[in-house]
Structures are given as C-alpha cells and as structure tokens.
Amino acid sequence: MAILETQELTYTYSIGSPFEKTAVDHVDLAINEGEMIGVMGHTGSGKSTLIQHFNGLLKPTSGRVLLDGRDIWADKKKIRDVRFQVGLVFQYPEYQIFEETVFRDIAFGPKNMGLDEAEIKRRVLETSNDIGLPEELMERSPFELSGGQKRRVAIAGVMAMEPKVLILDEPTAGLDPAGRDLILQHIKAYHKRTKNTILIVSHSMEDIASFADRILVMNKGRLFCFDETEKVFARAEEISQIGLDVPQITKVFMELKRRGINFGKEVYTVGYAKELLLKSLKERRKS
Amino acid sequence: MENIIEIENLHFAYKGEGDEASPPEEVLKGIDLTIKQGEFVAVLGHNGSGKSTLAKHINAILLPTEGKVTVDGIDTKDEEKLFDLRQRAGMVFQNPDNQIVSSIVEEDVAFALENLGVPYEEMRQRVDDALRDVGMYDYRLHSPSQLSGGQKQRVAIAGIIAMRPKCIILDEPTAMLDPQGRKEVLATIHRMNREQGITIVLITHYMDEAADCGRVVVIDKGRIVMDGAPEKVFARVDELKKIGLDVPQTTELAYELKRAGYKISPEIIKVDECVEALLALFKK
Numbered sequence: 410m411a412i413l414e415t416q417e418l419t420y421t422y423s424i425g426s427p428f429e430k431t432a433v434d435h436v437d438l439a440i441n442e443g444e445m446i447g448v449m450g451h452t453g454s455g456k457s458t459l460i461q462h463f464n465g466l467l468k469p470t471s472g473r474v475l476l477d478g479r480d481i482w483a484d485k486k487k488i489r490d491v492r493f494q495v496g497l498v499f500q501y502p503e504y505q506i507f508e509e510t511v512f513r514d515i516a517f518g519p520k521n522m523g524l525d526e527a528e529i530k531r532r533v534l535e536t537s538n539d540i541g542l543p544e545e546l547m548e549r550s551p552f553e554l555s556g557g558q559k560r561r562v563a564i565a566g567v568m569a570m571e572p573k574v575l576i577l578d579e580p581t582a583g584l585d586p587a588g589r590d591l592i593l594q595h596i597k598a599y600h601k602r603t604k605n606t607i608l609i610v611s612h613s614m615e616d617i618a619s620f621a622d623r624i625l626v627m628n629k630g631r632l633f634c635f636d637e638t639e640k641v642f643a644r645a646e647e648i649s650q651i652g653l654d655v656p657q658i659t660k661v662f663m664e665l666k667r668r669g670i671n672f673g674k675e676v677y678t679v680g681y682a683k684e685l686l687l688k689s690l691k692e693r694r695k696s
Numbered sequence: 697m698e699n700i701i702e703i704e705n706l707h708f709a710y711k712g713e714g715d716e717a718s719p720p721e722e723v724l725k726g727i728d729l730t731i732k733q734g735e736f737v738a739v740l741g742h743n744g745s746g747k748s749t750l751a752k753h754i755n756a757i758l759l760p761t762e763g764k765v766t767v768d769g770i771d772t773k774d775e776e777k778l779f780d781l782r783q784r785a786g787m788v789f790q791n792p793d794n795q796i797v798s799s800i801v802e803e804d805v806a807f808a809l810e811n812l813g814v815p816y817e818e819m820r821q822r823v824d825d826a827l828r829d830v831g832m833y834d835y836r837l838h839s840p841s842q843l844s845g846g847q848k849q850r851v852a853i854a855g856i857i858a859m860r861p862k863c864i865i866l867d868e869p870t871a872m873l874d875p876q877g878r879k880e881v882l883a884t885i886h887r888m889n890r891e892q893g894i895t896i897v898l899i900t901h902y903m904d905e906a907a908d909c910g911r912v913v914v915i916d917k918g919r920i921v922m923d924g925a926p927e928k929v930f931a932r933v934d935e936l937k938k939i940g941l942d943v944p945q946t947t948e949l950a951y952e953l954k955r956a957g958y959k960i961s962p963e964i965i966k967v968d969e970c971v972e973a974l975l976a977l978f979k980k
Contacts, residue, residue, distance in 0.1 A: 452844065452874045501872075516907045558744065579777060583790075583871045585901040587940035612875050615945075654875050657945040657967055664971045670978060679945050685953045690958065 447617030448625030502563030846877025
C-alpha cells in the first residue's frame with residue numbers, strides 16, 4: 410500500500426521572473442509503507458525541492474501529493490498535521506537547535522502536538538535511546554555538545570513526533586567515517602523498531618547501498634529511475650554519466666567486465682566483491 | 697628543497713578547561729612534523745583527533761603550550777612578524793559562508809590586499825590573476841550569496857592566493873560541499889601546487905582526497921601515528937580501522953585477498969591499479 414504518492418508533480422521557482430526554473434518536472438512516484446528509500450541526484454537535480462513537497466513545505470505548481478491516498482492540499486487548514494506525519498530533517502540540522510536543554514529541544518515537536526507531559530517524556534527518552542544519546546545529556550545545554558551529538562539531538566527532535574514517514578536530507582554530511590556509520594546504524598535500528606517509512610537523501614552510493622530497499626534517482630528535475638538497489642547498480646554506467654559518484658568497487662567490476670571477466674552480478678560492497686572473487690579463484694584452481 | 701614548516705615537540709591544551717586540581721587535557725601531545733616547500737600533504741584523522749587544532753598552529757591562530765612552530769623561518773610566537781607569517785601561510789576553513797565578507801566577489805578577494813595597503817594597479821592585477829587561477833574570473837562582479845558552496849570556497853582560496861603565499865593550509869575545505877564542489881576545489885589546489893609550487897597542507901577525513909596527495913600524515917589522539925606515501929599508509933588497513941578511519945574500497949579488497957593467501961600487493965589505491973592486479977591473479 411502506497412503511503413506517499415505523487416502524480417505529475419511539478420514545481421517552478423520564481424514564475425514570471427528572469428530566474429524562473431522548473432525544479433521538479435512531472436514526477437510520478439509511489440512509496441510503500443515500511444520501505445527504506447535512498448534518494449540520489451546531482452546538485453540541482455531537484456531532490457531537495459521534491460522532498461519538501463512530501464511534508465507540505467512547498468505547494469506544487471501543478472500535480473498532486475498524496476499521503477495515505479489523500480491529497481495533502483485538499484484541506485489547507487490540515488496541512489500542519491501533515492508535518493507531524495511526515496517529518497523532515499534538513500541538512501546540518503544542528504543549526505536549528507535553540508532550547509536551553511537537550512530534553513527541551515527534543516520535546517519541542519511533541520509539545521506542539523499537544524501531548525501530555527508523561528507522553529512527551531516517554532518519546533524524548535525513547536528517541537534519544539534510538540539515536541544513541543545517553544540519558545546523562547538530557548539536562549545539558551545542547552550547545553555544549555559535539556557536532557555529532559548536536560546532530561543527533563536535532564534528528565531525535567523530529568523522530569519524537571513519531572512521523573509515519575521520516576525524511577533525512579544528507580544526515581551524514583560533514584561527519585567522519587566512524588560518525589557516518591554510527592548515524593546510519595542508529596537510523597536502521599530505529600526503522601527496524603518502528604517499521605515506519607524512511608527516505609534518505611545522500612550523495613554516497615556506498616551508504617545508500619547499505620540500507621536502501623529501493624533507490625530514487627533524480628536528474629535535471631525528472632525522475633531518472635526508481636527501482637531496487639540491484640537494478641539501479643546494473644545501470645552504473647548511465648548513473649555516472651548523469652553526474653553521480655559510483656563506488657570504486659563498482660567501477661572495478663565494470664572494468665573487469667569490459668576486459669572479459671564477467672561475474673553476472675552487481676557489486677557495490679567490498680564484502681560481496683571478496684566473496685565473488687574468492688569463489689571464482691578457487692574454482693579456477695580446481696580446474 | 698627547504699623546509700617551509702617545522703613543528704617541534706608541539707604540545708597544546710585549550711585554556712579554561714579543567715580545574716585547579718587537574719590541568720586541562722592536552723589536545724596535541726608532542727607533534728614533530730617537517731614539511732618541505734612544494735609538498736602536498738594530507739593530514740588525516742577522525743573528528744577529535746586534533747587535526748584542526750594542529751592546522752591552526754601553522755598560521756598562529758593558536759600558539760603552543762610547549763614546543764615550537766616555525767613557518768618559512770618565522771617563529772609563530774613572534775608577534776611582530778605575525779602579518780608577515782600570515783601572508784606566507786594562508787588558511788581556508790570548512791564553512792564557505794564564514795569566510796566571505798564582501799558583497800561582491802572581487803572585493804572579497806581584494807580584502808587582504810586593501811588591508812596591506814597594496815597600490816591599486818597591483819591589486820587589480822593580483823585579484824584578476826587569483827580569480828583566473830581558481831576559475832572564477834567570470835563571476836568577479838557577482839554577489840557571493842548567489843554562488844554554490846564549491847564556488848564560494850574557490851573565492852576564499854582566491855583571496856589567499858592574491859596574497860602570493862608560499863603555503864596554504866585547508867581545514868576540511870570540502871566537508872560541506874557536494875561531489876561537484878569537492879572536485880572543483882581539489883582540482884584547484886592540485887593545480888596551484890603543480891603550477892605555482894605552493895605548499896599545500898590539506899586537513900581531511902576523506903580517504904579519496906588523501907589518496908591523491910604525495911604524503912599522508914595520520915593523527916590519532918593528538919599524536920602522529922603514520923607518515924608516508926598514501927599507498928604505504930593505506931596498506932595498514934587494520935590499524936586505520938582501529939582508529940576510526942576508512943581505506944579506499946580497492947585497498948580493502950586487495951588487503952582481504954592477500955589475507956586469504958593470494959599474491960596481491962596491499963599497496964593499491966586506484967581503480968586501474970586494482971583492475972590490473974585482479975587480472976594478474978586470474979591469469980595465473
């Protein structure tokens with residue numbers, strides 16, 4: 410069952426001005442409940458504009474956005490509710506922190522939803538645990554925390570609203586390799602526990618390969634493809650031509666294929682590459 | 697080639713942390729590092745390793761608690777020579793928005809030169825040359841707010857180049873940029889190094905950036921733990937992983953195959969090197 414759908418979604422910035430630009434061009438897509446989706450696209454491809462339609466931050470120039478089968482703009486008064494059901498975490502979310510304590514900052518969203526104290530507390534502690542924030546930090550000022558911790562506070566603040574759909578725009582931007590892995594692990598664990606729907610915008614195909622059920626690729630405002638990870642990686646040549654960075658290991662296997670060694674499988678992780686190569690080399694030794 | 701940067705037994709702790717009973721913890725615990733003019737050195741380390749703190753000592757934003765830092769013969773503690781030092785060693789930071797002060801690109805590039813009282817004709821020439829060097833000459837009359845992250849960083853670099861430095865230190869200059877922006881910035885600094893012989897010290901946690909440098913220095917918990925050519929450093933896969941760093945996928949694959957008993961060098965970084973090595977295995 411599609412939890413989020415777009416029909417002929419189009420968005421044009423600055424209509425009528427010399428800066429007029431169609432950022433999203435007649436996009437049709439359907440996202441199923443419980444999926445974990447990777448969103449990719451070159452700079453200016455329209456991916457940020459696209460995701461801002463999912464929680465009603467932007468209103469389509471034409472076309473529709475459906476949540477649970479209903480047009481989110483059918484009743485303008487209810488658009489605020491949409492933002493509690495579809496949570497959006499922007500890039501460098503630590504810049505949006507403002508409260509005196511970590512607890513209060515995470516509680517901000519749930520408070521605005523009109524929940525009672527006990528429920529707010531439950532949610533703050535649960536999401537802090539989900540995202541790896543120890544309880545000792547709850548009464549500290551968020552501004553005293555490290556960059557990575559601040560980021561977790563900001564993400565927790567959106568998770569605490571228990572949105573049906575959680576969208577994160579480059580959650581690992583600016584983090585070092587260990588930090589990146591940690592945040593992705595936490596998001597995956599959160600997904601397993603809540604079974605909600607998650608979209609992650611990322612430039613790293615390696616990262617996306619580690620979590621995505623399906624990958625959505627935007628190119629120049631249009632939907633280039635929206636398919637299972639394996640099938641998207643099979644189009645690695647095209648993907649690199651539209652300005653995206655293909656993992657090193659994928660490039661290696663693409664070149665091996667060109668030179669006559671074809672494994673017939675898409676390779677995008679070192680683990681799988683090792684498995685395939687060891688198996689193939691052993692078989693050669695035997696023959 | 698002469699030494700442009702000499703760091704001897706550098707210790708540093710931020711003041712104001714810790715109390716009377718226990719002194720503040722040292723962020724740098726005895727760094728010895730020498731860099732020759734013309735080198736392109738990557739300084740790799742996880743967040744919190746001290747790499748940015750180290751970078752800030754090179755142009756005297758921070759001063760040692762113990763030890764000495766000398767840049768082009770000038771001791772960083774010498775207050776009188778501070779402007780001189782900073783003309784020779786320029787610094788570019790992570791956030792492009794935090795480095796731009798003017799509302800017109802060419803004025804921002806001219807900022808330092810104006811402060812140094814450089815005559816107009818010379819200033820005009822140096823600003824234009826610097827903008828051409830970074831590929832932003834066509835944008836000289838634009839407002840920086842209209843530029844992408846990568847373009848802003850290139851303008852910041854132009855502002856440093858206009859000072860004709862011997863050395864540029866870049867503290868994670870691409871961390872906030874997308875792949876396109878990263879490519880532009882890296883291509884620019886490699887060109888500066890190659891064509892003008894400017895020494896580059898690149899602080900980063902991106903392995904692929906370090907892989908393109910002539911020399912990689914790895915910092916962990918305030919100490920240098922590795923220093924050498926990229927292929928030699930990355931071959932130490934286990935050690936790097938233990939300290940929270942990654943290696944290029946190609947290096948990791950070669951390392952794993954070697955561990956499984958196959959004859960393959962772990963000193964592999966580039967895709968084509970990896971392909972050749974694998975083909976060699978299959979031919980046996």
